Amino acid sequence: MGRTGEHPRAAVGGVSVPDVRSWIDRFAELVHAERDxxxxxxxxxxDADHGSNLDRGMKAAAAAAGELGDAAPGELLKKVGMTLVSTVGGASGxxxxxxFLRMGASLGEATDVDGPAFAAALRAGLVGVAARGKAEVGDKTLLDALTPAVDELDAVLAExxxxxxxxxxxxxAADAGRDATEPLVARKGRASYLGERSAGHQDPGATSVALLVAAAAQTL
Known part of the structure; x- marks a missing residue:
């Protein structure tokens, strides 16, 4: 226990470079297991390529993160983001x-990342994804799982x-958002070309985001 009024790092919920590596490694493992x-x-x-593309990208990202050395968490996340952009085709990359790039930029060069800083970084990533995909909740995209997850993270930390x-x-919350995509009609991405026929299918992007958040819950 530290000085009066302080708490152990584990209680505060700090995120270190090894923690981030563990998160990326676990996400890669879950994607590989759920690739098919x-x-x-x-x-x-x-296009029937979300699993194979993301599996390939996360393998490369995990390897890149493992080779980065003692960089700050933000630098590691930037490396993961750049690796995904350069190795993953389709919309996933x-x-x-x-x-991950927006998360890394939010964290900057900080070496001591607490829960609120991590949540703020994830929020920055969410905003970046929404702008990049020009999508919002209800469009049947990964945002349908990511947005409620980030909102819940903020709310629970505030408690x-x-x-x-x-x-x-x-x-x-991410799992619930993922499941809620099944009856939706897609309004963005290739799925939107199907119109009403896109209803009745769970969104693959929301499904992989649920794995991302599950990996964070298991490792951070």
Whole structure:
């Protein structure tokens, strides 16, 4: 225990470089495990490549993060974002790349990242993805899972909860947002070409975002 009024780092919920690496590694593992499912979902509404593309990109991103050394968390996330942009085709590369690049920019060179700083970085990533995709909640995109997750993360942290607890509840919110995409009619992306036929299919992007938040809840 530290001085009076202080708390151990674990209680504060600080995020270190090893934590970020663990998050990226876990997300890569989950994407690999769910690759065929993501591709199956994308086959119904898109190009049937979301799983394979994201799996390839996250393998490369995890490797790049592992080679970066003792950079600050923000620099590591920027490296992940740049790797995804350069290795992933379709919409996944630019969108996930933007998410991590904006997170990295938000964190800057800080080496001590607490829960609110991490949440602010994730919010910056959300804003970047929304601008890049010109989408909003209800369009049947990854934002339908990411937005409620970020909102819940902010709300739970504001209650004084630890980052670990807040991320657990954010993961639950992401899962609910993912499931809520099934009856929606897509208004953005390739799925929008299907019109009413896009209803009845779970969005692959929202599904992979739920894995991203689950990975954070399991590791950070």
């Amino acid at each position: 499912r993501l591709t199956e979902l994308d086959a119904a509404v898109g 630019p969108l996930y790349g933007t998410l 004084g909860a630890s980052l670990s607890e807040a991320l657990g509840r954010a993961s639950t």
